Amino acid sequence: MKLHQAWKKRLAILSIGATLTFAGGIICNQVPTYAATSTTTKANKIISLGEKYLGTPYKFGAKVGQTKSFDCSSFTKYIYGKYGISLPRTAAQQSKAGSYVSKSNWKKGDLLFFKVPGRSASIGHVGIYLGNNKMLNTYGAGGVKITTINSYWKSKYVTARRVIK
Structure with missing residues (x-):
């Protein structure tokens, strides 16, 4: 008992x-905290910061660190850098950072790379994927803007990289 x-x-x-x-x-x-949630949060913060610069003029070769004008890669280098992600200076160099992502697996915050006619490098442009076939980028008239990827850029697409961990 x-x-x-x-x-x-x-x-x-x-x-x-x-x-x-x-x-x-x-x-x-x-x-519980999951890596995907953390990654999504960081991507949203990076995109939100980038959107604060909508309309900022485009200038090829713009100096990194200043915000009165950007070229595509100085823009990505600057805003990702604000969240502790160090990127190389040029789009071609950035296209080798992080890890490869197939088109079917793009996520917010992934870097998308494109050919630019008239440039010798195979990669001449970078943009930030926003979801829904849109990207945040800067190129030509209008400066920093949101662009539909199914427009001019669709036939120029080369690769994508994920740099947010």
């Missing part, structure tokens, strides 16, 4: 401990 009561007591203590642990997690609002 004493053995049976001892087991009942142990079981009760274990049940109370499990309940408190579970309830403590709920009460303290402890929700």
Whole structure:
């Protein structure tokens, strides 16, 4: 009889401990953090910062670090740098950073790379994928803008890279 009561007591203590642990997690609002959520949050912050520069003039060879004008790669280098992601200076160099992403797996914040007619390099332009076949980029008239990828850029697409971890 004493053995049976001892087991009942142990079981009760274990049940109370499990309940408190579970309830403590709920009460303290402890929700597991997943890498995808963190990546999405960082991408949204980068995009939000980039959108603050909508309309900023385009200038080929714009100096990195200043914000009165951008070329495509100084723009990406600047805004990703604000979130601790160091990118090389040119679009061609940036196209080798991070990891390759297929077209079917693009996510917000991925860098998209394109050919530019008249330039010797195979990669001459970079934009930031926003979702829904749109990108944030700067090129030519209008400066920093949101562009539909199915427009002019569709036939010029080369590759994509994921640099947000």
